[in-house]
Amino acid sequence: MTVNETREEEQKRVYQIADKVDEKIERATENLAKAHTETGKIERNYGENTKVNTFEVDDQMETNASVQQQKQLVSLAVENENILESNKLKLENLQGSPYFGRIDIVEDGEEDTLYIGTSTLQDDDGEFLIYDWRAPVSGIYYNGTLGNVSYPTPNGTAKVDLKKKRQFQIVKNEIKNMFDTNETVGDEILQSVLSEYNDEYLKNIVATIQHEQNTIIRDTKSDVLLVQGVAGSGKTSAILQRVAYLLYHSRSTLDADKIILFSPNRLFSNYISEVLPSLGERNMRQVTLNEFISLRLTGIQVETMFERYEKDERNLPETTIKIRLFKESSDFLNKLEEIEQSNKDHTLFFEDIIFEGKPFFTKKEISEIYDSKNKAYSIPDRFLKTKNTLINRLKKRIHDDRDEDWVQAEIDNLSDEDFQQIITDNNIEESTNQRSIIAEKFLRDRYAPIYNALINNYFFDPYKEYLFILNNLKQNLVSDSIWKTMIESIDQNVETHNLGLSDAVAILYLRNFITESGINRNIQHIFIDEIQDYTMAQLQYISKSFPNAKLTLLGDKAQDILTSSYRNKDLITGIHELFENKKVTTITLNQSYRSTAEITNFAKSLLPNGDEVKSFSRKGEDPVIKVFNDEGDYYKGLKQIARELNQRYGTVAILTRNQAQAEQVYTHFSDESLVTLVTADFRSIPKGILVLPIYLAKGLEFDAVIGHNISSENYPDARSRDTLYTICTRAMHSLTICAEKELSPLLNKTKTTVS
Numbered sequence: 001m002t003v004n005e006t007r008e009e010e011q012k013r014v015y016q017i018a019d020k021v022d023e024k025i026e027r028a029t030e031n032l033a034k035a036h037t038e039t040g041k042i043e044r045n046y047g048e049n050t051k052v053n054t055f056e057v058d059d060q061m062e063t064n065a066s067v068q069q070q071k072q073l074v075s076l077a078v079e080n081e082n083i084l085e086s087n088k089l090k091l092e093n094l095q096g097s098p099y100f101g102r103i104d105i106v107e108d109g110e111e112d113t114l115y116i117g118t119s120t121l122q123d124d125d126g127e128f129l130i131y132d133w134r135a136p137v138s139g140i141y142y143n144g145t146l147g148n149v150s151y152p153t154p155n156g157t158a159k160v161d162l163k164k165k166r167q168f169q170i171v172k173n174e175i176k177n178m179f180d181t182n183e184t185v186g187d188e189i190l191q192s193v194l195s196e197y198n199d200e201y202l203k204n205i206v207a208t209i210q211h212e213q214n215t216i217i218r219d220t221k222s223d224v225l226l227v228q229g230v231a232g233s234g235k236t237s238a239i240l241q242r243v244a245y246l247l248y249h250s251r252s253t254l255d256a257d258k259i260i261l262f263s264p265n266r267l268f269s270n271y272i273s274e275v276l277p278s279l280g281e282r283n284m285r286q287v288t289l290n291e292f293i294s295l296r297l298t299g300i301q302v303e304t305m306f307e308r309y310e311k312d313e314r315n316l317p318e319t320t321i322k323i324r325l326f327k328e329s330s331d332f333l334n335k336l337e338e339i340e341q342s343n344k345d346h347t348l349f350f351e352d353i354i355f356e357g358k359p360f361f362t363k364k365e366i367s368e369i370y371d372s373k374n375k376a377y378s379i380p381d382r383f384l385k386t387k388n389t390l391i392n393r394l395k396k397r398i399h400d401d402r403d404e405d406w407v408q409a410e411i412d413n414l415s416d417e418d419f420q421q422i423i424t425d426n427n428i429e430e431s432t433n434q435r436s437i438i439a440e441k442f443l444r445d446r447y448a449p450i451y452n453a454l455i456n457n458y459f460f461d462p463y464k465e466y467l468f469i470l471n472n473l474k475q476n477l478v479s480d481s482i483w484k485t486m487i488e489s490i491d492q493n494v495e496t497h498n499l500g501l502s503d504a505v506a507i508l509y510l511r512n513f514i515t516e517s518g519i520n521r522n523i524q525h526i527f528i529d530e531i532q533d534y535t536m537a538q539l540q541y542i543s544k545s546f547p548n549a550k551l552t553l554l555g556d557k558a559q560d561i562l563t564s565s566y567r568n569k570d571l572i573t574g575i576h577e578l579f580e581n582k583k584v585t586t587i588t589l590n591q592s593y594r595s596t597a598e599i600t601n602f603a604k605s606l607l608p609n610g611d612e613v614k615s616f617s618r619k620g621e622d623p624v625i626k627v628f629n630d631e632g633d634y635y636k637g638l639k640q641i642a643r644e645l646n647q648r649y650g651t652v653a654i655l656t657r658n659q660a661q662a663e664q665v666y667t668h669f670s671d672e673s674l675v676t677l678v679t680a681d682f683r684s685i686p687k688g689i690l691v692l693p694i695y696l697a698k699g700l701e702f703d704a705v706i707g708h709n710i711s712s713e714n715y716p717d718a719r720s721r722d723t724l725y726t727i728c729t730r731a732m733h734s735l736t737i738c739a740e741k742e743l744s745p746l747l748n749k750t751k752t753t754v755s
């Protein structure tokens with residue numbers, strides 16, 4: 001068959017499959033409409049049944065059973081509707097571009113041709129028209145070169161002869177490109193995908209996943225999967241593809257609610273929000289580290305990483321660095337535990353439990369209970385025993401108070417209907433002591449806030465406990481007086497409901513340790529993007545909070561913007577040490593995909609080990625460096641460059657070192673309506689000219705980037721390297737560096753003409 005005939009044949013098949021997809025969508029729409037009507041009917045029925053008169057005691061049991069049954073029917077109907085809706089979404093995702101790959105294999109002497117797309121499509125007789133890209137056999141498409149290859153199946157490894165691998169680019173059901181290849185996924189299609197202009201949302205990369213990325217996506221063996229990947233190497237893309245893969249691979253036990261992604265900021269959360277739905281999956285839960293911490297320390301304002309970075313930019317004394325580095329180590333958290341355990345005679349710091357304005361349990365009473373517990377027990381055990389004693393005392397109080405006059409008076413005041421309702425709701429059988437049982441129930445409701453306070457350990461004061469430990473910690477990093485001043489300043493901060501980031505993590509860790517709370521065993525996977533921003537203490541805290549979760553940690557040591565001013569830790573070694581008892585797999589990604597070869601080559605020349613970074617062979621214009629003589633010229637030039645770029649590109653980002661500089665730039669653009677100053681509160685990125693500090697642009701990409709004032713004053717030495725590198729690597733197609741007066745010495749090695 002000639003090339004043209006082959007293409008014709010393939011095109012014919014695309015049309016056939018497209019018709020099948022349309023037909024299935026039509027059917028799915030009908031089924032969904034039917035299911036929706038059915039759910040409506042059941043819901044209405046349920047509404048009527050719950051209104052059944054519960055006043056007549058004889059009817060109560062029957063009503064309860066019937067309500068339960070109706071409830072179940074409603075939830076089944078809703079679940080059925082959800083499944084139908086998700087199937088329809090998957091079919092819709094196949095519309096216009098039903099598949100992107102084909103493999104021809106010989107297995108056990110039998111020839112087979114398989115087409116690969118974002119989800120499975122079967123004929124009415126069960127024949128597979130499209131294989132899901134996550135199916136075990138589809139792994140061959142991404143991994144194998146032609147010849148003898150294998151893939152894992154539930155029954156062991158299957159061996160096949162891979163005869164052909166074909167890639168398609170199908171748009172609106174027309175084949176735009178078609179290649180036979182021996183590689184993972186050849187350059188041509190990748191070239192064309194990467195040349196596209198920036199979109200508001202990150203796209204899925206199923207059609208062009210590369211070999212190394214595939215290893216990350218399909219790993220199911222590691223406890224900790226650590227990825228060191230250069231800028232633009234597809235770490236974030238790999239996370240999302242991996243989530244989709246895991247949801248498919250473990251579909252009977254895993255759902256999106258059991259996966260959490262720690263993301264760098266809210267803009268990023270929005271930016272990645274479309275990938276999973278485009279693959280027919282629900283998004284996982286997302287949280288920033290600060291949200292995670294703040295949620296657990298209600299009423300306290302915890303300093304954000306960005307606020308701290310801004311403060312560090314202004315002033316970062318040597319002693320602060322020493323103390324901070326210590327507090328960020330896993331060693332520090334272990335010391336907190338050790339000191340706690342070794343102070344057997346110390347009474348934990350407790351708080352009164354206040355009820356209706358008065359102490360219900362005083363801290364003195366709680367301390368006495370704690371002190372009475374056998375000191376041979378561990379601190380968490382003594383704490384738990386104290387808590388149990390308090391709960392028992394509360395129960396006894398409920399029992400004792402039930403005959404009190406005020407309680408009886410409250411019951412007398414109940415209407416017959418309310419009285420009956422309590423009986424029904426609590427399944428209280430008719431008996432002589434019905435009134436006492438109701439009194440107890442009434443008291444349980446009344447004292448529920450106390451019970452909650454006990455369950456949530458509100459009677460323990462982790463802040464004072466932390467200060468106590470710091471006071472008892474022997475350190476030789478700084479002088480005693482500096483250490484004391486540091487403790488006093490935490491104390492004052494707590495008084496005003498403020499906390500530094502590393503103290504917040506330490507307090508949470510300590511509280512979890514003593515109260516054995518704050519642990520979520522349901523979460524099966526934790527993903528952390530931009531891992532270079534995290535400290536070992538934070539990682540230790542997160543991993544203890546989710547003991548059953550596997551960790552996928554992705555980052556780039558060269559993009560260490562937020563902590564490079566004081567930290568010089570080898571992250572990979574640190575993580576291996578922290579998780580020494582777990583199976584840690586490290587994968588390195590050196591190929592950068594985001595930027596043109598010119599931009600990547602320019603950016604990598606900033607790095608001491610830049611040779612490791614491999615640029616992708618996509619051609620573009622050389623980065624431009626512009627140096628201006630004074631401030632007036634500078635802003636005139638900057639505005640002109642931004643305007644010119646904006647004529648050619650959808651998004652032009654002017655990236656600055658910090659918020660103050662972003663604001664300063666923005667004031668010079670106040671006459672331009674197309675310019676937006678992006679702040680930490682933004683949820684999405686508009687088109688046009690954007691001005692933002694680099695830390696808010698973490699993980700994002702723009703068509704054109706302008707590095708603001710990369711001068712010798714603003715970027716004087718190696719400590720600014722990571723920031724500058726990150727700025728340059730946000731650019732997909734165009735990079736311009738602007739500087740006032742003298743260019744930063746960091747750019748000495750770059751091979752671009754300065755004008």
Ligand SMILES: Nc1ncnc2c1ncn2[C@@H]1O[C@H](COP(=O)(O)OP(=O)(O)OP(=O)(O)O)[C@@H](O)[C@H]1O
Binds near residue numbers: 556
């Ligand atoms: N296999 C691939 N096929 C197509 N596009 C890809 C592939 N891998 C990466 N890309 C594209 O490269 C760009 C960078 O990817 P991504 O943001 O995932 O990289 P990253 O490693 O997280 O980057 P950074 O650390 O710089 O934020 C994105 O536009 C992504 O779509």
